[in-house]
Amino acid sequence: QEGRAFSSQTHAPLDMRMDQSDPFSAADLVNTASVAELSKILWEYGEERWSKRIAEFIDKYRQNKRIETTGELVEIIKQAIPAAARRNGPHPARRTFQAIRIAVNRELEVLQQALEKSLTILKPGGRIVVISFHSLEDRIVKTTFAKWAKGCICPKEVLICQCGQSPKVRIITKKPVLPSGEETLKNSRARSSKLRCVEKVV
Numbered sequence: 001q002e003g004r005a006f007s008s009q010t011h012a013p014l015d016m017r018m019d020q021s022d023p024f025s026a027a028d029l030v031n032t033a034s035v036a037e038l039s040k041i042l043w044e045y046g047e048e049r050w051s052k053r054i055a056e057f058i059d060k061y062r063q064n065k066r067i068e069t070t071g072e073l074v075e076i077i078k079q080a081i082p083a084a085a086r087r088n089g090p091h092p093a094r095r096t097f098q099a100i101r102i103a104v105n106r107e108l109e110v111l112q113q114a115l116e117k118s119l120t121i122l123k124p125g126g127r128i129v130v131i132s133f134h135s136l137e138d139r140i141v142k143t144t145f146a147k148w149a150k151g152c153i154c155p156k157e158v159l160i161c162q163c164g165q166s167p168k169v170r171i172i173t174k175k176p177v178l179p180s181g182e183e184t185l186k187n188s189r190a191r192s193s194k195l196r197c198v199e200k201v202v
Contacts, residue, residue, distance in 0.1 A: 013069060014030065016100060017104060026104050031066050031067055038054075042099045047095060048096055054081070070097075073097075108140060112140055115140070124202060125200065126200050129196075130195070131193050131194070134192060145171055145198050146171075149168070149171050149198065152165055169201060177194070177197075179191065
């Protein structure tokens with residue numbers, strides 16, 4: 001993975017593609033997207049509060065030189081984020097790298113497609129279990145499961161159901177299952193994980 005620059009902690013070519021047959025890399029995105037597009041990606045997929053400023057600094061840098069490595073991008077991000085904001089918390093480039101990785105691999109779109117496909121092939125009584133590792137993924141899983149579990153969607157004033165919609169699943173985990181303290185000690189990456197489960201009823 002280090003060779004594909006998934007982490008802001010490594011110095012490698014700016015790639016991030018999970019599928020190497022995909023011609024569009026992280027470097028292509030960073031060097032061709034407009035400031036508005038970059039800012040939107042960083043805000044929506046990384047929840048980065050300095051998204052516009054980082055996008056502007058990226059644009060200023062790439063006007064003189066194409067951004068090719070993670071090291072270059074990390075330095076640009078550090079310059080864009082005020083020192084006071086960098087003093088505490090996670091690595092300053094973490095949110096930007098997450099956002100770019102999600103965009104390059106279309107991860108949220110792929111997740112939604114996988115959920116829909118899994119429901120169609122699952123037999124009644126079968127269960128779908130999903131572990132997400134950040135809020136964007138969890139939001140999609142939570143919203144999709146809630147939609148599937150919903151019955152009639154007719155307006156309240158309609159006394160007899162006209163839509164014919166019935167629940168497709170039963171939600172097993174009313175609230176997400178979180179990792180125990182013991183698990184996070186053994187595996188720090190589990191700290192942000194959330195598990196949700198539904199059971200198909202029809």
